[in-house]
Amino acid sequence: MPRGLIRYQQCGVFHFITFSCFRRQPLLANRAGYAIFEQALERVRQRFTMVVAGYVVMPEHVHLLVNEPSSGSLASAIQVLKQTVSRALKQPGETQFWQARYYDFNVHSDAKRIEKLHYMHQNPVARGLVSRPEDWPWSSFRHYATGHTGAVEIESQWTAFSRGNQLPEALRYKEKEG
Numbered sequence: 819m820p821r822g823l824i825r826y827q828q829c830g831v832f833h834f835i836t837f838s839c840f841r842r843q844p845l846l847a848n849r850a851g852y853a854i855f856e857q858a859l860e861r862v863r864q865r866f867t868m869v870v871a872g873y874v875v876m877p878e879h880v881h882l883l884v885n886e887p888s889s890g891s892l893a894s895a896i897q898v899l900k901q902t903v904s905r906a907l908k909q910p911g912e913t914q915f916w917q918a919r920y921y922d923f924n925v926h927s928d929a930k931r932i933e934k935l936h937y938m939h940q941n942p943v944a945r946g947l948v949s950r951p952e953d954w955p956w957s958s959f960r961h962y963a964t965g966h967t968g969a970v971e972i973e974s975q976w977t978a979f980s981r982g983n984q985l986p987e988a989l990r991y992k993e994k995e996g
Contacts, residue, residue, distance in 0.1 A: 831885075832871055833892060834934045837900065837920035838879040845915060847877035851907055852956040855880065856969035858902040866895040869973040871931065874938040874957035876945065881938045883931065896920055935962070 839845040846855060855875045859882075863870050866887035873882045887895050904915035925931045939962075942954035951959040960966040962974060 832869075832883055832925040832931055832934075833886070834923040834925055835882040835884060835892075835896065835920055836879060837896070838917045840912075840914040840917055842878045842917075844877035845907060846875060846880075846903075851875075853969070854906045855903050856956065858899055858906070860970045861902070862895050862899045863971060865898070866890050868892075868895060870958075870970055871973055872935045872938050872958040872962075873970060873972075874941050874954070874959075876941060877947075881934075881941065883925065883934050883938065892922075 846852060852875050859870065859873065862868070863884075867889045868887035869885040871883040871885070873880070884892070884895075886892050900916045908915045923934075925934055935958075939951040939957055939959040942948050942957065943951055948954045951957065952963055955968075958968075958970070958972045961968060961972040
């Protein structure tokens with residue numbers, strides 16, 4: 819691990835993860851790229867038995883809100899995810915698809931979890947890609963707004979309800995007004 823990089827894992831909290839394409843190039847910026855990333859994320863979620871609370875795939879970077887996997891480490895899950903997407907999308911002659919490493923922020927409170935979900939869902943709007951978060955199909959926003967089941971299983975009140983369980987109020991996500 820590089821000097822100065824400290825990761826706090828095995829804490830039993832969510833992790834807000836960010837990683838970028840090599841030199842912030844828009845290597846994911848087409849429907850196929852977004853779809854391949856979502857499919858890979860779902861396979862990694864299943865393989866590592868991890869909870870995905872939220873995500874957004876942007877043209878040149880990704881944000882995830884995930885727990886620590888039951889099988890393997892978070893670092894291994896992210897590595898497999900990045901390798902899977904890279905193998906599928908890297909063009910001949912490209913030396914690298916992703917920037918090395920990833921940013922990891924431990925989410926210790928419900929308020930911070932909601933803040934990170936809001937940040938992710940508003941990212942396409944802030945970047946001028948769409949005018950409303952529901953217009954960006956490559957995020958978990960639609961799931962939270964409507965219960966829509968997309969390519970990636972999101973753990974939320976909708977998922978708990980579909981299983982016949984009730985999610986505690988503290989874990990319910992409500993998009994901030996304004």
